[in-house]
Amino acid sequence: MLTISPPEAVAEKLRPLLLHLNRDLRRQALPMGVTVGQVALLAAIREEPGIGVRELATRERMSAPAMSGYVDRLESAGLVERGPVEGDRRRVGLALTGDGKRLLRSTRRMRTAWLAERMRRLTEDQVAALEAALEPLALLTRDERPA
Numbered sequence: 001m002l003t004i005s006p007p008e009a010v011a012e013k014l015r016p017l018l019l020h021l022n023r024d025l026r027r028q029a030l031p032m033g034v035t036v037g038q039v040a041l042l043a044a045i046r047e048e049p050g051i052g053v054r055e056l057a058t059r060e061r062m063s064a065p066a067m068s069g070y071v072d073r074l075e076s077a078g079l080v081e082r083g084p085v086e087g088d089r090r091r092v093g094l095a096l097t098g099d100g101k102r103l104l105r106s107t108r109r110m111r112t113a114w115l116a117e118r119m120r121r122l123t124e125d126q127v128a129a130l131e132a133a134l135e136p137l138a139l140l141t142r143d144e145r146p147a
Contacts, residue, residue, distance in 0.1 A: 028111045032103060034079075041070060042079060042096060042104050050085045050093035079103060 026036040034042075044056060051059075057067035071094060074080040079100035085093040096104070119127055 025111050025115065028114050029107045032107055032110070034077075034103065034107075037070070038074060038079075039104070039107055041074065042100050045080060045094045046096055046101070046104060049095045052085075052091060052093055056094065074100070 026039075029036055029039045032039075041056070041060070044059060045051060048055075053068050053071055054064045056071070057064040060067065071080060071082075075082065077099075078097055080094055081097050082092050082094060085091040119130070122130070
């Protein structure tokens with residue numbers, strides 16, 4: 001008979017593993033010359049082209065002045081551009097430049113290659129177990145997404 005551990009026990013084991021894996025994946029952006037935070041902001045802007053600085057600050061849970069400084073640096077680096085929002089010319093929104101899009105694609109490729117290389121060390125059964133865990137893990141991410 002299969003014994004199933006309580007969620008707290010599984011969470012206690014899973015949490016540090018996810019944190020460590022996330023930290024290692026995030027470090028893969030550093031050779032690209034950008035910080036982890038900058039990559040996160042670029043991804044947020046890619047997901048919502050035309051988002052304003054205030055909206056982005058709220059989404060990322062930081063002050064608008066601090067976000068404005070981060071966006072200024074991304075703009076100076078040629079990764080983001082500000083421009084009028086379609087349908088409301090008074091509003092200024094953010095969009096990725098071609099360089100910003102290329103940087104995100106390169107970062108994603110590097111991260112995927114890094115993770116795939118580590119997965120090659122696993123047995124077929126272990127890879128299958130990871131694949132089977134993808135759907136339940138995805139369900140965990142849906143609970144606390146801001147509306």
